[in-house]
Each structure stands twice: as structure tokens, then as C-alpha cells.
Amino acid sequence: MGLYLLRRIGFGIFVIWAAFTIVYFILYLLPGDPVAAAVGAGGVGSTELIEQKREELGFNRPWYEQYFSALFGLIVGDFGATFATGEPAIDRVLAALPSTLRLAGLGFVFTIIIGIGMALLATLPRANWVRQFIGGLPPIAVAVPSFWLGIVLLQVFSFGLGWFPAFDNHDFASLVLPALTLGIFTGSYLAQVLTSSLRSEMSSAYVEQVRAKGASRNYLVFRHAFRNASLPGLNIAGVLIGGLLGGTVVTEKVFSRDGLGRVLLDAVSAQEISIVLAVVVLAAIAFVVITLIVDFLTPLIDRRIVVRAQRASA
Secondary structure, eight states: OHHHHHHHHHHHHHHHHHHHHHHHHHHHHSSSOHHHHHHHHTTOOOHHHHHHHHHHHTTTSOHHHHHHHHHHHHHHTOOOBOTTTOOBHHHHHHHHHHHHHHHHHHHHHHHHHHHHHHHHHTTSOSOHHHHHHHHTHHHHHHHSOHHHHHHHHIIIIIIISOOSOSSOSSSTHHHHHHHHHHHHHHHHHHHHHHHHHHHHHHTSHHHHHHHHTTOOHHHIIIIIIHHHHHHHHHHTHHHHHHHHHHHHHHHHHHTTOOSHHHHHHHHHHHTOHHHHHHHHHHHHHHHHHHHHHHHHHHHHHOHHHHHHHHHHHO
């Protein structure tokens, strides 16, 4: 168990390093001069001032020195300062984090409700055409662009019915529509996985044996099939969390919310490398932590995994 844990932690560290490195060099190779843009935005664009600012930030050093300096900053939690204001990048990111966490948290609740609800509705009805119809809805929802879905929800429930505020950052009601926008996409993805897994479990030998004893379809689903069928959905939890965090970028823009999404968009436009790296690293850490949690929860849900591991080590 100890060796397995060390391997998983080592893999998590590799994921964080890889995400950091790939994004760093993508930003480094982008055309344009972020230092000149930041200095020019302040109203002064002299060559001397630009060179002075570049030297202060270390942009006059070779690329490998800049990279290893940024990598050391990652290790100690210092991503550097922003070009425009000199504010520590991590402070800017952490200030925007609570708003995004509230949005992603409610979006995750909608994800679970929509994902499990659609999977059950696509499995429980006896009529095959009903199961096929409901089972065909999640792929359509996944294909719908999130920005278009957000605009439709705004048009119907804010401007049309007036049930929710269109643009606000303060109360719970303002979270519902953007969180629902996130939840419909990730929930539909989860519904596809759960529906496929449930249908596979419902056709397995142990379910057929219980069905032969006269058990109802609802009993078969809830008492026997659902627990085993939930494992694939649990295993993609990291992907779902990544979808929620990535979806906040567009969603916060559509609903004019303050958060990591808006900070990231502004940082990419201004080539604020330090802010982008801080956001990417936080997202990678979230992915790694969720994956580790799932790895430890999976054997608790399905004891067959433990039995197979014991037989393999015997």
C-alpha cells in the first residue's frame, strides 16, 4: 500500500510539472512582448523604461534561466508579480478563487443530480423506446456550446420569466443559472457513462439470476446494479472537476461574474504569464487531489478490486 501511495503521489507531481511546463512554453512562444504592452498601457512606452522593466522581471535572461526560476517559484509557491501592477500573481488568483469555488461547487451538485437522474430515467422505464429517447438526450446536451446554453438560460429565466438575476455576484440566486450551465454539460457527460455502465450491469449474469427469481426492475437497479455501475462515473471524477473548472472561464464571461475564469481570460489577453501559470497549477493540483481520493474510495465501493489484488499478490 505504501509503495502504491508513493507511485500515485509521484505521478501527481509529474502531472503538475507537465501542466506547468507545457503552459509555460506555450506562453513563452506567443508572439508579442508582454512587458512592452504592460509599460505602454501605463502611458509611457520608452525603450529605456521597457528594458528596465524587462531586467527587473528577469526577461532579459536566457529562456532556460527564466524557466528554472519559474519552476523554483512553483516549488515555493511564488509565481512572481503581474506586469501591470506589480501585485503578486498568487494573491490575485486567491482573491478570485472563492467566487469560482462557489460556482463550481453548485455546478458539481447539479452535475450529480443531472447525471444520476438522467441515467436512472434511461434505465428504469420498461418501455424500450422511452429508455432510448432519454438515453439520447445527454449526447445532444454535451454537443451544445456552453456559451449558447448560458445565453438561452439568461434569455428564458432572467429576461423572460425574471426568476433569477442576470448579472450579479453576491447572492445565491445569482449562482443558479451559471451553475446550471456548468452542470448540464458535465452532468450529461456523467449520464452517458452511468447509462452505459448500468445497461451493462443489467445484462450481467448475476442480475439475470436475480431477475429469474421474480425481482422487479427497480429492485434490480437500486439493490444490485447501481453500486457497481457507479464505479466508472467515480473514476471520471477528475475529468468532471476539470470540466467544471474549465467551464467557469466561459460561464463567468457570459454571466459577467468575477472569478478565476475572468482573471484567466484577462491574463491571457495581457500575456500575464505568472497569473496563467498560477491558475493552471491550481487546476492541476485539484485534478491530482481528486484522483487520489477516487483511488482510495474505489476499493471501498467495489470489494472485488481488493479480492483481485489479494489474489494477484498471493
